[in-house]
Amino acid sequence: MRRASNIVLVVALGLFGSACTDAGEPAGERALDTRLEAHAVLASKPTAEGHRYVQAVAEAHREADRLERSAAIERLLAALEQQPPPDDGAAELLHYDLLARTAELMLEASAAERALALLEPHMDPATSLPIDRAAARGLIALGDAAAQTGDHRLAMGSYARALEMLSLLLEEVES
Amino acid sequence: MMERVGLLGPARAALLGVAFACVALACDQRASEGVTVTPTDHSGDSGLKPEGEFEGESINELEVRLQRLGAKQDQLVTAGSTDAGKCEELCQLSRAICEIKTKMCEIADEHVADDAYQNLCRQAKQRCQRASESCHRCVQHHERTNQSSSSTPRAASCEGEPITR
Numbered sequence: 508m509r510r511a512s513n514i515v516l517v518v519a520l521g522l523f524g525s526a527c528t529d530a531g532e533p534a535g536e537r538a539l540d541t542r543l544e545a546h547a548v549l550a551s552k553p554t555a556e557g558h559r560y561v562q563a564v565a566e567a568h569r570e571a572d573r574l575e576r577s578a579a580i581e582r583l584l585a586a587l588e589q590q591p592p593p594d595d596g597a598a599e600l601l602h603y604d605l606l607a608r609t610a611e612l613m614l615e616a617s618a619a620e621r622a623l624a625l626l627e628p629h630m631d632p633a634t635s636l637p638i639d640r641a642a643a644r645g646l647i648a649l650g651d652a653a654a655q656t657g658d659h660r661l662a663m664g665s666y667a668r669a670l671e672m673l674s675l676l677l678e679e680v681e682s
Numbered sequence: 683m684m685e686r687v688g689l690l691g692p693a694r695a696a697l698l699g700v701a702f703a704c705v706a707l708a709c710d711q712r713a714s715e716g717v718t719v720t721p722t723d724h725s726g727d728s729g730l731k732p733e734g735e736f737e738g739e740s741i742n743e744l745e746v747r748l749q750r751l752g753a754k755q756d757q758l759v760t761a762g763s764t765d766a767g768k769c770e771e772l773c774q775l776s777r778a779i780c781e782i783k784t785k786m787c788e789i790a791d792e793h794v795a796d797d798a799y800q801n802l803c804r805q806a807k808q809r810c811q812r813a814s815e816s817c818h819r820c821v822q823h824h825e826r827t828n829q830s831s832s833s834t835p836r837a838a839s840c841e842g843e844p845i846t847r
Contacts, residue, residue, distance in 0.1 A: 539799075647778075650782075654789065659789050663789050666782050669782055674779065677776070
């Protein structure tokens with residue numbers, strides 16, 4: 508797949524050409540926000556720190572595969588405490604994939620509030636996300652969590668952002 | 683009439699037959715290569731020359747040729763599977779996009795009076811349709827160019843699967 512991997516491309520995309528933000532929102536209610544801040548996947552230089560991170564995440568996934576759901580969630584959460592090395596594209600994708608899997612397990616366990624609390628700080632509309640399926644998967648999980656908790660604005664915004672991300676990926680494959 | 687037929691003796695008829703066969707084969711080869719040759723003069727010399735060097739017909743030379751053709755076939759097979767991989771990727775993305783469209787429109791159905799929701803649903807449908815068409819086009823193109831491939835993704839599967847790994 509073609510990637511502009513060595514240039515950080517930061518794009519602010521309002522879904523379908525314009526961001527939907529509701530000016531006349533009742534106080535306390537979340538606005539419908541479809542902004543997507545995104546960047547091309549960063550290049551990865553082989554570093555000892557990056558290698559350690561990859562190994563730690565792989566080990567967490569491997570162990571989670573063997574555990575029952577609640578134990579698997581705890582194991583993955585423990586792995587999420589470790590931050591990916593900065594400017595390491597591969598590590599960043601692993602981080603979002605780990606986040607998404609953890610949230611999906613929480614949703615399966617009917618713990619939507621917990622999934623929401625996990626994902627929101629990482630996938631805020633102001634946070635730049637790598638243009639990759641891992642980030643799209645996280646946005647979908649965020650949408651699912653919001654929908655299950657009855658927050659339709661957040662759900663719609665997150666799905667719209669995921670749609671934009673996937674459309675970018677589709678265009679990349681088509682070109 | 684009989685006289686004219688009589689002028690074509692068996693030897694002349696055979697020569698004419700060979701000439702017709704050569705012309706037909708030449709035309710057929712050009713057609714299969716997709717090359718259009720426009721006649722520019724009638725001198726009888728088309729200017730077309732055999733390409734490459736004479737490769738010989740000894741067992742060693744044929745073996746080298748066989749190896750080269752084998753490598754070429756491998757390259758073509760690889761190119762074919764790359765196309766299939768691209769279609770698979772396009773169709774996976776298409777399914778994911780259409781899955782999100784379904785979720786968005788379900789929410790929009792609960793807010794029928796809200797224009798923002800309705801617009802997002804409508805635009806998600808357009809994205810889904812466009813993505814599905816892209817998947818279908820890719821699969822059809824791949825099927826046309828590689829009829830014998832059995833690993834071609836099905837066009838009917840362009841919608842409706844969640845994005846998971």
